[in-house]
Amino acid sequence: MSPRAACRLETLGFPxxxxxxxxxxxWLAHGLPREGEKAAEPRAIDLAxxxxxxxxxxxxxxxxxxxVSASRYDFAFVVSANRVLLGRLGHPALEADPRLTAGxxxxxxxxxxxxxxxxxxxxxxMRSSHMTTLPITDPEGLLLGVIRRKDxxxxxxxxxxxxxxxxxxx
Numbered sequence: 001m002s003p004r005a006a007c008r009l010e011t012l013g014f015p016x017x018x019x020x021x022x023x024x025x026x027w028l029a030h031g032l033p034r035e036g037e038k039a040a041e042p043r044a045i046d047l048a049x050x051x052x053x054x055x056x057x058x059x060x061x062x063x064x065x066x067x068v069s070a071s072r073y074d075f076a077f078v079v080s081a082n083r084v085l086l087g088r089l090g091h092p093a094l095e096a097d098p099r100l101t102a103g104x105x106x107x108x109x110x111x112x113x114x115x116x117x118x119x120x121x122x123x124x125x126m127r128s129s130h131m132t133t134l135p136i137t138d139p140e141g142l143l144l145g146v147i148r149r150k151d152x153x154x155x156x157x158x159x160x161x162x163x164x165x166x167x168x169x170x
Contacts, residue, residue: 030138031115042155044122045115048136048145054079055102057086062098064089077135077143078106084141085112112137115144122147123156 009017028034031045053076055064064076068089076094078087087106096105112135113122126134126149136144 026139028116029114031136031144042119043115044113044117044119044136044147045144047119047147047151047155048115049148049151050145052077052133052135052146054083054143055089056081057101057103057106059102060098061089061094061096061100061102061105064102065094065098068094073133075133076102077110078102079143083143085110085135085137085143110135112141113147114138119152119156123149123152126152 006017028043034043051071052073053064053067053071055067055076055078057078057080068074068076074091074094076089077085078089079085087102087108088110089102089106093102093105093107115136115138117136122134125131132149133146135146138144
């Protein structure tokens with residue numbers, strides 16, 4: 001909102017008013033709460049699950065491989081200490097020498113989506129590219145979760161959204 005609008009809200013008695021300079025698009029791209037006519041329209045962040053395996057650049061491939069084997073995924077994301085997405089460890093990387101580091105074998109810069117992505121175009125993209133998952137990041141690259149195509153397809157077709165138990169670690 002503009003500084004003038006923020007000032008007006010303060011004069012109306014609102015105690016905690018902030019001037020969010022970056023704007024509405026940035027707010028939505030960070031997956032922050034929505035209001036208004038389209039607030040109820042489902043977005044990617046609404047289907048995000050957080051149970052994907054993550055590791056650091058210096059984690060050993062052998063250790064990461066064990067964690068991936070115990071998960072429902074066949075990959076891991078390489079993240080910084082503050083969860084910025086740096087890369088992906090797919091099947092070939094996970095089969096590398098177990099003593100190598102994730103940073104040495106990762107696929108850098110995986111394709112991502114923003115939290116405010118609408119579902120139907122996203123479903124089309126995932127179908128046409130034969131993707132089963134896509135990481136969701138904010139504009140600074142912070143990993144917020146992953147969207148699974150099966151959950152997306154269910155949501156687009158009017159099926160049930162994933163339940164809390166479906167989002168928990170196995």
